Amino acid sequence: MSPSSEGTGGTVTVVQGTALTLAAVLGTGVISLPALAIDAAGPASLLAWAALLLISVPLAATFAALGARHPDGGGVATYARLAFGERVSTMVGWGFFLAIPIGAPVAAGFAAAYVADAVGGGRTTEVVVTAAVICVVAVMNWFGIQVSAGVQLAIAAVIATLLLVVIVVSLPRVDTANFTPFLTHGWSGVGSAAAVLVWAFAGWEIVSSLSAEYRNPARDIGRATSITLAVVTVLYLGIAFVTIGVLGNAEGRAPLADLLAGAFGGWARPLTTVVAVLLTVGAINSYFAGASRLGASLAITGAMPRWLGSDIGDGRRTPRHALSVVVALGLAVTIGEAVLGLKTDATLLVTTGTFALVYVVGTAAAVRLLPGGWPRVAAVLSLAASVALVVLTGWAVLLPIATGLAGLVWTSRRTRRQPRTIGGETTVAEPLR
Template structure:
């Protein structure tokens, strides 16, 4: 099926890489090593292996059912509107909660260079949010092209950092391998979900590809390879080069570059951190702006505030500003967000088991379903937020509705601004 979308395969790959790689590569090596030591590498490897069937599951669904609703659409096709509303809400409301946390990592790098502490972190967040909102206001053709350039430059810089630091690697830094016990590996895996969230975000953009059936799987496969190699390389180099100090580092990538190159590299890594964060937040806001329109179209959100991608973008941007003011720690905020995303994964992979044909795609979906269910348990009490959000969505979707309601066009029919309705854009109506 050829779409009227403007997103090329290369731009789609860049959006995937930006959404998943994002802030994880600048922060997760330190956070994972803090709770698991060198054994955190096992958690990294496990999440990389899990991301392949998970990403492929969403790619297979996106190729067959390209729609701005993303995972929400797949769950609606499989389980009905109430379950779809639960998924949509979990993702849509997790994005503004996660944006300040994502920007906080970049803000830490900037504060490491210029000082200023919390004020610098807040200023960095406002700058990132302003840039991303502006790019998405003018549509995916602009933000997708910018993302392509960002991803190419940042991947090159990460490779340079790893290659330069490797001569300083020491096998002795692998001992003691599990200083916090093997339970630490599970704790690290729960944290690392943050670094691998993103496949569900770009599924909302499947309808924007020029040829979804061909381009979505190929873009996803390329992104899985790039993300896996870069993540494992940076994590391994951080542990082998920095040793026990990696768990205490507020800017592990800066320390890695300093060890490999020397000189005033912290300013460079601060720029890299900001660009990575722009890439991640860009992909999430792009996906959320389309998802909001799809949820309104399907009666899962009030139509007025999110009727078009621009209105939906404004809602998510305003929510991000409010979330910045919440008195919760960064670690707690991360777990709240990953709990919501993990529930999205659980329901999305369960939908895939019903929607995908027999074969390798369905087997991969089964593996991803079992693994994400385990990750939801590992997330612990913060996962309760996802259940509360899901319950609220089900209650809203179950309310009595008028027999007539305003027709909300598909979010994939335009990249910005008001959307001109097109016939038969609802994927449910197009099913045989």
């Protein structure tokens, strides 16, 4: 589809799009990742945060430009197909689609740790809350994008306000001694922290699967992306700074709770539990919305079982079949981790490895698809940064590669329906809502 100022028939406004994007990018990273980054790099973890925020500028611009020019439920899979063909599209589509249910328990588990910290119950509480969050988000998405986007808007307003309060009340208690020594684990520690923090900056890619849901993608996606980038920069750097400055090496699994409890007393700890749950619900909501549309879009082209997209022509056009698969797999991973005695963040690196690999494919496609000038420059910078992230992630990228190869084998053994052509350009599906 060519860039156009005309709408696609979608219903998502700039404000709702900002809420969806903010939840996907801000997500659960701000809950526990500052502490994990400190474990990896000490106070120098701030350098990892700053570097990834800097990388996010061209990365966000690249995916916003792609979404504006090619609004489609396939997202990165669509860009890969337009730039490199069906095989690459299938591989990245399978890897990304299956990464969402693998990563959902990680995201939900961050909030579950806060709930367990507030009410007790240990590991059992964490597992129950993780499963409950996944089910709540499933219900939100079941009733369509307008319902989930409306809820998301309310969540985004609440969490942005509360996180800003955490930063403001914590600044007076910052102890500069907590920033020395700065490079406690050397530069390699900064690299390790960056590999963990990729989770915190994933989100630009999944929102591309929601691009067709905007009323006017060519105009609104860029605006929503710019607003989100500004908000995320303030909140991420603010939370990371006060976590180090106030808590130092004493940070636990629930640093937001520790920060507020230190400022207002123990009564404030449950408030951060609410923030954690809202952040998690918002993030998983964006990912489930995007993943269900990605799965349906891939099914329409024959790259996945057609049943996944067979329910979008009934007037409702909400891909409930694909959503059901994502939810079922997410719950299966949660139960499997509980049975094996693993933590809910056991699959963190595998998920971030998938995100990093998806970024490489998406930005490489952007280099071929976007026009010259700033869009092309942003794409080249994003590609270089994405390759560096894959290197930092290491072995974890092997699983999405294996998943992609499995998808390629599956599609090669069945007759695939050819994508439809509109105006001389291939497209995978009508906008999914």
